[in-house]
Amino acid sequence: MHELGIVSGILETVTAAAREAGASRVVAVSLRIGDLREVVPESLDFAWEVLTEEDPITCGCKLEVEEVHPRSRCLACGEEFDHDRFHVRCPACGGRDTHLLRGRELDLVSMEVES
Numbered sequence: 001m002h003e004l005g006i007v008s009g010i011l012e013t014v015t016a017a018a019r020e021a022g023a024s025r026v027v028a029v030s031l032r033i034g035d036l037r038e039v040v041p042e043s044l045d046f047a048w049e050v051l052t053e054e055d056p057i058t059c060g061c062k063l064e065v066e067e068v069h070p071r072s073r074c075l076a077c078g079e080e081f082d083h084d085r086f087h088v089r090c091p092a093c094g095g096r097d098t099h100l101l102r103g104r105e106l107d108l109v110s111m112e113v114e115s
């Protein structure tokens with residue numbers, strides 16, 4: 001379950017930032033995750049629940065996730081198009097030579113702390 005690794009990395013960043021800011025608790029964290037990260041929401045929630053409880057500073061912290069759907073540009077004709085995880089093919093010319101514009105995000109968008 002790679003969600004545990006993702007959550008643990010995020011929490012490391014979050015708690016370090018919170019401690020540096022002198023916060024006593026992290027109330028909410030907002031993430032942006034691309035579909036190509038293949039994160040399973042249920043597993044992410046589970047990992048979040050387990051790992052946030054390990055540290056009093058993140059205990060009870062809420063998680064918000066914004067999913068980002070993949071989008072690519074065709075290198076042959078320049079068309080930009082949305083696609084899913086498995087089918088990356090230009091709808092205009094049928095080309096398979098594409099450049100991914102988004103869909104691989106794993107960003108910490110914001111966090112809310114209490115001091």
Ligand SMILES: [Zn+2]
Nearest residue numbers: 074077090093
């Ligand atoms: Zn094309």
